[in-house]
Amino acid sequence: MYGKEIKKILVTREQIAKRVKELGEQITRDYAGEPLTLVCTLRGATLFFADLVREIRGDVEIDFIACSSYGAGTTSSGEVKMIKDLSSPIAGKNIIVVEDIIDTGTTLYYLKKLLEARNPKSLKVCSFLDKPSRRKVEFKGDYIGFEIENEYVVGYGLDYDQKMRNLPDVCVLAPEVYMGDLNKVL
Ligand code: PRP
Numbered sequence: 001m002y003g004k005e006i007k008k009i010l011v012t013r014e015q016i017a018k019r020v021k022e023l024g025e026q027i028t029r030d031y032a033g034e035p036l037t038l039v040c041t042l043r044g045a046t047l048f049f050a051d052l053v054r055e056i057r058g059d060v061e062i063d064f065i066a067c068s069s070y071g072a073g074t075t076s077s078g079e080v081k082m083i084k085d086l087s088s089p090i091a092g093k094n095i096i097v098v099e100d101i102i103d104t105g106t107t108l109y110y111l112k113k114l115l116e117a118r119n120p121k122s123l124k125v126c127s128f129l130d131k132p133s134r135r136k137v138e139f140k141g142d143y144i145g146f147e148i149e150n151e152y153v154v155g156y157g158l159d160y161d162q163k164m165r166n167l168p169d170v171c172v173l174a175p176e177v178y179m180g181d182l183n184k185v186l
Contacts, residue, residue, distance in 0.1 A: 024055020105139030
């Protein structure tokens with residue numbers, strides 16, 4: 001069902017749905033009786049976020065933030081820029097930052113420090129994917145969907161050069177795509 005730009009499906013939509021439901025149940029249990037604000041990091045986490053919030057029961061608010069650590073292409077620049085801040089203050093609130101992937105750890109290390117300075121009641125991180133082998137900055141997520149190897153993944157919100165976010169499964173990109181040899185695969 002996918003073209004040659006996709007090497008293989010890594011996590012199917014069925015596996016995703018099952019794991020997102022489990023995470024939602026776990027978060028529901030952990031915050032029982034407590035109001036919770038879920039913060040979506042644009043843009044990669046949007047699909048995961050939309051599915052996750054619907055699996056959480058209780059008093060939930062949502063907000064959005066955008067940081068960028070990558071330019072075009074596939075490697076992290078190590079620089080984190082704030083592109084869009086939250087719409088509401090978070091002081092005294094229970095916050096879970098929802099990410100699509102923890103890679104080098106740079107983005108979340110920076111984002112967590114920035115949000116902690118605003119004195120939330122609690123601050124945790126839920127990431128759909130985690131690539132621990134890629135860490136440059138020590139960072140551990142509180143809720144993780146899937147731990148994966150160091151492969152370039154696209155789909156379910158994750159992009160290659162802003163494309164392929166709409167693929168319903170998490171897929172491994174064919175290396176030829178980012179090696180620049182597009183004619184071989186497209
Ligand atoms: C990606 C991803 C994480 C970050 C992870 O964001 O969404 O925020 O990189 O990498 P790190 O752990 O090395 O910092 P990106 O800046 O590509 O934006 P996007 O969410 O719009 O794809």
